[in-house]
Amino acid sequence: MAGEIADIVLTNGVVYTADQANTVCEAVAIKDNRILFVGGSHAAEDYLGGESRKIDLAGRMVIPGMLDTHIHPPGLSLLELYEVQLAHCNSLGEYLDAVKNFIAQRPDIEAVYGRGWSWSVLQGDELNKGPRKEYLDAVTQDIPVILRANDGHTLWLNSKALAVNGVTTATPTPAGGIIEKDPLSGELWGTLKEGAMRLIALPQYSMKQYREAIIAFQQKMNSFGITGILCLGSLAFQTIFEVCGELEQQGRLQLRVRGAVTVQPQEDLPKQFEAIDRLRRQYHTLSLQVTAAKFFTDGVVEGGTSHLLEPYAPPAGKGADYCGSFLWDMKELRQAFYLTNAANLQIHVHSTGDASTRKVLDALEYVRQQALKGDYRNTITHLQLVDPSDIPRFRQLDVVASVQPYWHFKSAHWWNNVDYRFLGQRAETEYPLGSFFAQGITVASSSDYPATVVPNPLLAMDIGVTRNMDRGSLYGLEDITDMNDERYLLNSKERxxxxxxxxxxxxxxxxxxxxxxxxxxxxxxxxxxxVVLDQNLLTVPAIDIDKASVDMTFFDGRLVYEKNK
Incomplete structure (x- = not known):
């Protein structure tokens, strides 16, 4: 606005505005917490005054603050502070050593919790059922050990953990869950999947510990250029929002936070929506709101719990006709979806299998036919397998495709051993991306952190453009030099x-x-x-996008992160 003096003026850069015209300019001026001017560097000089801070970008790039629209705060922050970390271990032996060392350093510990073991290190029956309890029993039989898989959909436990939680061979399997057992002896195997995980008591943390974790999480997000998140519901959802509310009141919240609360099947729907409504009325500021309900309609391929149109491949060991299971009765799902939109809430659905996604689209189509008047932006997330005939339905039904590009390549330690083993040739068609863009569908990218260990959007952008490995060092591999390297390339047509x-x-x-x-x-x-980046993503070779980094992050007009500061 002419005549106004800016607080901060960024000049001599490459400003990609992400507006409808894909405008690229040179300068941005900020006053208070708003953008005052966008345009050329010469014109930006008019907004400088005696108290203005001028930042010469020297050709660096500016993009809007980035948004992670499917994430689980505080991510790995609690794990890094209080639990055993397994994400950087590469073998069963390394997992067990990590647990041993964790216990040795905490002789008074009463239970061990952790996360990050991967299906890719397993073989034989364990690749189908998960690792056996006997491995953990060999480490300790005195205290419970509860370890969550890196995808968050399976728990690996020792015998003590099963016993103190009352899980026996006679325990009824909860709806939508699996209690794995030895096929010969009938004894507990040591893994619980999906809904069965609710049988296990998870760690209890104090408000002080959550504050520490959320502050660390926020700092990590800002360092990656992330200024807004959609927080997916968990057992600690209310606590997380309470901490964020405290930070907001103190002027210390540096993220735009929206929340989606999980709705469970086989539970009283009106009561669940009453609880969501109480949260929505409690948190309704510009930076902190509950806006959505989260649904799980299937599980994950690696657990054999994705719902597929065609049976799992024979090496999965699931039986000739096994297609996984759908977690909702369709009549109940239609009702739940209707109640969600009728309450003016967005629907956000976890769906990995092509059969699951088709049924979700059918239920969303039913709700749309009820002629509710509202702007819902209903969303399906993950979308590992999608039948090509269902992709146009996303646009027809105004459904957002929520994707995690971090996973859209053939991971050397995963794809052959897990995805191809479970899906066969269908694995070549996993994770459509370009097809969604080509059909005019709104695509929102995210990390599902902590399922993605390093939630850096620049890594995801690299993979989205190349459909190939982003940074070899993250996987203990030599980096690729050709984006068409066939070893890790997943369906280049989806770039x-x-x-x-x-x-x-x-x-x-x-x-x-x-x-x-x-x-x-x-x-x-x-x-x-x-966000200020050290490289121009519009001109850097696609294979080098992952080498770019965030120099500065501004939130609400304030510099909240600066590299090396």
Whole structure:
């Protein structure tokens, strides 16, 4: 606005605005917490005054603050502070050593919790059922050990953990869950999947511990250029929102937070929606709101719990006709979806299998036929397998495709041993991406952190553009030098452009969070959430996108992260 003096002026850069025209300019001026000006560097000089801070970008890139629209705070922060970390271990022996060392350093510990073991290190029956309890029993039989898989859908326990939680061979299997047993002896195997995980008491942390973890989580997000999140419901959902509310009141919240609360099948639906409504009335500020209900309709391929149109491949050992299971009765799902939109809440659905996604789309189509008047932006997330005939339905039904590009390549330690083993040739068609963009569907990218260990959007952008490995060192491998390297390339026809990938983390994410009028693009009048990158993503070779890094992150017009500071 002419005549106004800015607090901060960024000049001589490459400003990708992510607006409808994909405008690229040179400068941005910020006043208070809003964008005052976007345009050329010469014109930006008019907004400088005696108290203004001028930042010469020297050719660096500016993009909107990035949004992770499927994430589980505090991510790994509690794990890093209080639990055993397994994500960087590469063998069963390393997992057991990590648990041994963890106990040795804490001789008074009463239970061991952790996360990060991977199906990819397992073989034979264990690749289908998970690791046996006897491995952990050999480490300790005196205290419970409860370890969550890296995907979050299976628990690995020792005998003590099963006993103290009252799980026996006679325990009824909860709906939608699996209690794995030895096929010969009938004894407990040591793993619980999906709904059966609710049989196990999870660690209890104090408000002080959650505060420490959320602050560490927020710092990590800002360091990756993330300024907004959609927080997916968990047992600690209310605590997380309470901590974020405290930070907001103290002026210390540095993320736009939207929340989606999980709705469970086989439980009283009206009571669940009453609980969501109480949270929604409690948190309703610009930066902290509950806006969605989260549903699980199937599980994960590696656990044999994704719901598929065709049976699992024979090496999965699931039987000739096994297609996984759908976690909801369709009549109840239609009712739950209707109640969600009728309550003016967004539907956010976990669906990995093609049969599951088709049924979800059918239920969403039913709700749409009820002629509810509202703007719901219903979303399906993960989308590992999608039948090509169902992709156009996303646009027809105004459904957002929520994807995790971090997984969209053939991981050397995973794809052959897990995905191809369970799916056969279908694994070559996993994780459609370019097809969604090509059909005009809103694509919002996210990490599902902590399922993704390093939730850096620049890594996801690299994979989205190349459909190939992003950074070899993250996987203990030599980096690739050719984006067409066949070893890790997953269906090059599903590649996206860098502009599409940036938008999937900015304006599309803002749309999915109902915030596109306030954030997601760099336009005058919007909130000043910005990221300065050390490289121009529009010109850097696609295979080098992962080598870019965040130099600065601005939230609400304030510099909240600066590299090396």
């Amino acid at each position: 996206a452009t860098i502009q599409q990938m940036i938008k999937s983390f900015t304006i599309n994410g803002a749309y999915a969070m109902f915030m596109e009028k306030e954030i997601g693009s760099i336009e005058a009048g919007k909130l000043a959430d910005l």
